[in-house]
Amino acid sequence: MIPVFDGHNDFLQRVVASGPPVWLDGDGTGHLDLPRARAGGLVGGFFAIWIPAPLNPNDAAAVALMENPPFAMALPDPIPFAEALPHAFAQAAALKALERTGTLDIVTSARGIRAALAGGRIAAVMHMEGAEAIPDSDGLHLWHAAGLRSLGPVWSRPTAYGHGVPFAFPSSPDTGDGLTDAGRQLVRDCNALRIMLDLSHLNEAGFNDVAALSDAPLVASHSCVHAVSQSSRNLTDRQLRLIADSGGLVGLNFASSFLREDGRRLPVEGFSTMLRHLDHLLAILGEEGVALGSDFDGALMPRDLADAAALPALLAAMRDHGYGDALIRRIASENWIGLLERTWGE
Numbered sequence: 001m002i003p004v005f006d007g008h009n010d011f012l013q014r015v016v017a018s019g020p021p022v023w024l025d026g027d028g029t030g031h032l033d034l035p036r037a038r039a040g041g042l043v044g045g046f047f048a049i050w051i052p053a054p055l056n057p058n059d060a061a062a063v064a065l066m067e068n069p070p071f072a073m074a075l076p077d078p079i080p081f082a083e084a085l086p087h088a089f090a091q092a093a094a095l096k097a098l099e100r101t102g103t104l105d106i107v108t109s110a111r112g113i114r115a116a117l118a119g120g121r122i123a124a125v126m127h128m129e130g131a132e133a134i135p136d137s138d139g140l141h142l143w144h145a146a147g148l149r150s151l152g153p154v155w156s157r158p159t160a161y162g163h164g165v166p167f168a169f170p171s172s173p174d175t176g177d178g179l180t181d182a183g184r185q186l187v188r189d190c191n192a193l194r195i196m197l198d199l200s201h202l203n204e205a206g207f208n209d210v211a212a213l214s215d216a217p218l219v220a221s222h223s224c225v226h227a228v229s230q231s232s233r234n235l236t237d238r239q240l241r242l243i244a245d246s247g248g249l250v251g252l253n254f255a256s257s258f259l260r261e262d263g264r265r266l267p268v269e270g271f272s273t274m275l276r277h278l279d280h281l282l283a284i285l286g287e288e289g290v291a292l293g294s295d296f297d298g299a300l301m302p303r304d305l306a307d308a309a310a311l312p313a314l315l316a317a318m319r320d321h322g323y324g325d326a327l328i329r330r331i332a333s334e335n336w337i338g339l340l341e342r343t344w345g346e
Helices: 012-018 034-040 060-066 081-099 110-118 137-146 181-193 204-213 237-245 272-285 308-321 325-344
Strands: 004-009 042-050 104-106 122-129 148-152 219-223 249-253 290-293
Touching (some): 004 249, 012 042, 042 081, 042 325, 110 325, 137 148, 181 204, 219 290, 237 272, 249 325, 272 290, 272 308, 290 325
Parallel strands (some): 004 042, 004 290, 104 122
């Protein structure tokens, strides 16, 4: 079985709600747990800390809106640090609890990834999606000491650091202002600490600012192609070329609404749409710049990719499409590990 290293999941919220047994044994819900990870060949990935929004794309009202484009959801209001921190702390503690089960390592280096894989444990990167729980540079250093190695300055709402894209279709990602002064300092601090900066959810002006400031490879951990699906969350060819020029990477998002050409929040049927996005990414980023970023437990999955256990079906579709085993291995895991080695410097 070809191993998979995944660029994004939102599983930690389920652990906060249910405890570590939801990881060890599963509860029949969601997209991810240890048994399904083993069944699908999932060996590691980015476990996101995310502050719940009062209205998010999985709520009933938003789902009804997104099922019938065109739509343009308003950006949620900013979330204050004092409100965000308890949520972030609980999810970080949940990831630490998973580590104590002996089935998962929180990895902070490429060496750590390889050691976890060699020991048969899941290699988990602590990621924060939206920096509401980081008040300043001192706070970032504290989170780094706790194991944070990947950070998206925004989710799809504003923070002290920048502006996210709204959920809208059809829409350009050019939806607002760039990074704030604090956001520019955040980029410099992340570069100094070797924390990977994640551009998924950041608007185009903020993306441009990171591209101009950062000395690390540019990364969008869970995004799709705007030329195929005109969602505000998807990346334009110009953005993809900037990522390619930096030696960076894009992880293909499995969210049906970002994959579908019509933008509807309905399950994608089969794998042809996903393969069209992958073909486009490969044409611009090359074979070392494309990976996977599922968004498990955070989005509506394709019908034939309902959870982590179904990952081999996606890899089989790549093979049937004409991708060789070497390319499939790069997309499935090797490109993420190589990118982290280049970013973390270890």
